Amino acid sequence: MFKKTLATILLSALSATAFADYPDKPIAVIVGYSAGGGTDVLARVVGKYLEKELGDDASVVVKNQPGAGGQIGFTSVAKAKPDGYTLGTFNLPAALALTFDRHAAYDADSFDYIANVVHDPNTIVVSRNSPYRSLDELIEAAKAKPRSLSVALASLGGNDHFSALLMEAAAGVDFNLIPFEGASMARTTLMGGHVEVGTMALSQTVGFEDDLRVLAVLDDQRSAYAPDVPTAKEQGYDVEMGSYRGFVAPKGLPDALESRLEAAFRHLADNQDLRQELTAQGNSLDIVVGEDYRELAERQSDIAGDLWKHQPWK
Amino acid sequence: MYGNLIDALPAVLSLGNIFAVVIGVIAGICVGALPGLSATMAISVLIPFTFGMDPLVALGMMAGIYNGAMYGGSIPAVLLRIPGTPAAVATSFDGYPMAQQGRGGYALQVAVVSSALGGIASALVLMLLAPPLAKVTLLFGPTEIFWVAVFGMSAIVFLLGGDIIKGLISAAFGVFVSLIGVDTITGYERYTFGHLELLDGINIVVLLVGLYALPPAIGLLEEVRDFDTQNTGRLNTTSIWKAIPSMLKYWKTWLRSSVIGVFVGILPGAGGSMAAFLSYNEARRASKNPEDWGKGEPEGVAASETSNNADTAAALIPALTLGIPGTAVAAVMLGGLLIHGLQPGPMLFRDNPEIVFGFMWQFLFAAILLIFLGGALATNSFAQVLRLPRPLLGAIIIALVFIGVYSINNRMFDVYLMLGFGLIGYFMDKLKFPLPPVVLGLILGGFAEQNLRLALRIGGGDWSILASSPTAKVLIAMVLLVIVSPIISRRLRARKASKKVAA
Incomplete structure (x- = not known):
């Protein structure tokens, strides 16, 4: 009994130190699109800033697994070990919409939602x-x-x-x-x-x-890129749609790591260099962290599911 | 319109980019000199390795390889009567007899000067024509692209060569491969067998590497061929600068063959070997001493080598402006552009002028460099390439092919796919099925199908949309011309023959 308790204490102490050292090896960010594409560039830029946020030794490596509209990459994130060393870029509504129109090995519950980073209205x-x-x-x-x-x-x-x-x-x-x-x-x-x-x-x-x-x-407010263009809402049509790009981890990420990563992204929201670099590429920074991000994903999933139910496209 | 052309020059002249072209030309000559290895193969093996490079460095190497290989093919054609590339077949007609007469060195010098001139002409035409064409490509919607694809497919007839049935089977196989993947218009999956890796269709580079690189590499391994290299020993070369003045009398042939090569290059479907044959025949017809041809007439070498290089840059005109590659090499080069995130079409000229115009300059420089690298420096040394141990070479190529294909999408699936295509390519090679129709069937077949359906959808199912725009009408006329003109000329010839008999 005593031995077991000791072992548990030791183990938890060990894992605590393990988290304290996090990250002690490179963090892979899986991108479901080819190198050079919009999501890939985003992952590389954000990865650079994330390294700084996570501390001196952190290193973020982008791994491209393109194919099937991102599905190959999303699937391998969902199936990865939730140890904080595999993250993935996540595109909404695409990543969840495709779970309706074809067979997918993951769904909205397969991920821990860390942070959305950019929003691009249609x-x-x-x-x-x-x-x-x-x-x-x-x-x-x-x-x-x-x-x-x-x-x-x-x-x-x-x-x-x-x-x-x-x-x-x-x-x-x-x-x-x-x-x-x-x-x-x-x-x-x-x-x-x-x-x-x-x-x-x-x-x-x-x-x-x-x-x-x-x-x-198609947004709830005008965009800084086109301040003269009215929203659909202003013109009497209540339509909002856009693409969101963010970062997720496989489901089951230890709480300590999740809050560590979320904190890092919260800091990035105030990072003017990141904002400028993304703006130059035509991306508007829109950081939504943790639980809020999960809700955003679920809303997007519901919209897609609803459209699929009433107007299936195949 | 041409201002961008000048703006792109400084970047091309940077040390790294010039070096890339130099390396490309040297590598291209070596690859071309090795029988069985072609420019398509070299470029498709190279592409995955250019991922991390600056796009201009990668494209410079491709331009160099393309030009270099087109000349390199003449080395074994002259010395051994084994064309190093398919486009060098016509070069061997007169080149080999010259080598037997101890004039092999001169034959190679004629070849390199002619190749360079053809390449220069081609690059200039690309520079002049592509920018204005890129301006009008917005005229090309689904309807027009459908007709361009049909035009290219009707031109495949030229490629079929000896065995029409085998050529058509090859083309049909290509069209079949184009069906694999999600149909983007309805969303249905076709021939994917539940594999996510197949949803996006077959990556053209994977197919090309399998068909074009693997079989010749296996060929290198299975055939211990001892070349009779006695001709390489006695090339009897004088300095190329002394040899050039004696060639100036070929200027008419150079001019005619350049025009033929450029024209054939622009046509989707036809390629370097057809350009070389056509211009060889035309040059012989125009010659004062046609009876000497085939017995060592340098002008024959000049004709074929000029036009197989004049085909190179011209083949990129439809590829860069419309995104429709006319030849297998142009298709691989497009694959190279796409890997660097460069989408061909009018947007390429607008978003990345420094790259697309730089690429054109690189073609010009590659052609000019041919004279220096191929002619002045090293005709003798390139001939030694033939003495390389073939099994070693084959093994190296196979290793490169595996690494390269894996790195395109970071997955083994593509490697297995490539091996499958390699197997198919190997048997096609043994059974003498031509490869170019496969590539064109894949690209043009896919374009034709998708754009026909898009056009009909836009027109609400009304077929008259296919002939609604002036551009479409011109294209339809061109298609009819390609199909009808051989029939008419055959009729005319038959009538002439029957008149003669009657008389």
Whole structure:
């Protein structure tokens, strides 16, 4: 009995010191997308600042496991050992939306939510040469010719797609949805006038002000990137959609580590260098930590699940 | 429009980037000189290793390899009558007889000067045409891209060569591979068998490495070939600078072959070997002494070598502007761009002008460097490449291929996939199925299918959208021309023949 207690005390003492030393080896951040992409760059930038926050010896290594729209990476985070040495980037609503439309080895409960870092609202956007100058004009045209106004989407089952579906529901219209292979293809086709509307993320429109006209931002407030563009809400359509990128750990992270990591991210919220570096890349910093982040993920998951239930896309 | 071209120059001239081109050219000549190894293979093996490099360094090496290999192929073609690359077949017609007459050195000098000139012409055309084309690519929506793909596929006919059935089977296999993965329009999974790794389809680099790199590497291992290197010993070279004046009389051939090479390069579907054959035939037709051809006429070497290099940069015009690669090499190079996060198309010219224009300069420099590296320095030493122990070389290539393919997505699945394609490629090689139609079927077939469906969806199911824009109408006319013109010319020829008989 005594021996057992002693062993327990020793063990817990050992693990306590182990946490005190954390991190004593490199922390891997699994990115479900290719090197050089938006999420990858984010992981590398945030990783750099996270190293500073965690102390002198900390090192963060990005590991790319691209494929299946990020699913390969998300799955391997979910299945990793929750020892604080494997984290992953997490894209909402994509990561959870795909658990509805195909078989996935994880769900919303497979992760410990550490922090969301950036938020990129979607938009309703047309080409510069388009006759539509406001959301109302566009919706009127859509009402006049149901299912004929073509809307370019970056992919099926992503935030572009959900934006279009939510807009349809809010305005009581039917668009002709055209899923392309990737955001840049959707944008090029819109710029060339081959499709009439796009729902791309705001960051995709930055730098294309001469070619595109953003009619609405799908957020609860105007964006610093486009302060002149009204939100959809201001124009009478209650639609909010965007993509969130953050960091998660496999479920079961020891509390001590979780609070350590969360504290680090809370500090990052006030880091002006990080904010500037992300802004330069077209990302707006939006740090949401811990329990709040979990709730955000669940809300996003519910929206996707609801859309899937009523308008399944395959 | 061309201001960006000048702006891109300083970065290209930095030491590291010039060095990358130099290394690329040298490596390319060596690879080309080794029978069985091609530029496609060398570049596809290289790409995964360029991950950590600056994009311009990686692209410079690719440009160097492409140009170098196109010349390098002529070395064994001349000395051994074994073309080092498929594009060097026509070079061996006159190059080998010259070597037998003890003029092998001169043949190689003609080859290197012609290759360089062809390459320079090609790079200049790329520089002149790509920027204005990139401006109009916004005209290319799903409808137009569908027609470009159809045009490229109808041009595959040129590639089929001897056995049309085998060529079509190869192309169909390519189209089949293009089906694998999630259908992005409906979301249904096709031929993925529940493997997440297959959802995004087959990575073109994995396929190319399997088809193009593995079989020749196995070939190096299984065949202990003792080259008869006696010709390499007696090249009888004078300095290239003394040899050049005697070549100036080939200027007409250089010009004609450059035009042919560039034109064939721009057409999706055709490639270096077709350019070389075409211009060899044209040059012979124009020659005053056609009876000497095939017996050691330097002009034959000049014709074929000019145009197989003139094809290089031109092949990138549709690839860079539209994202539709016309040849296997252009497809691998696009793979290289994508790995560096560079999406081809009009956005490339707008977002990364320093890279896309720098790449063009690198093509020009690679071509110029050919004269110095291939000609002035080392024609003799490159011929020694043939003495390398083949099994060792094969083993090294196989090791590189494994590491490279693994590192693309950091997973073994791709390595197994590559091995599968390697096996298929090995048997295709033994059974004489051509490889280029596979690649074009994969790329163009995928483009055609996806864009046809997108176009019809945009048009609400109305097929008339396929001919609604002026661009689409021009493209349709081009497709018809490619399909109908051989039939008409055959009819005309038949009528002429029957008239002769009647007379």
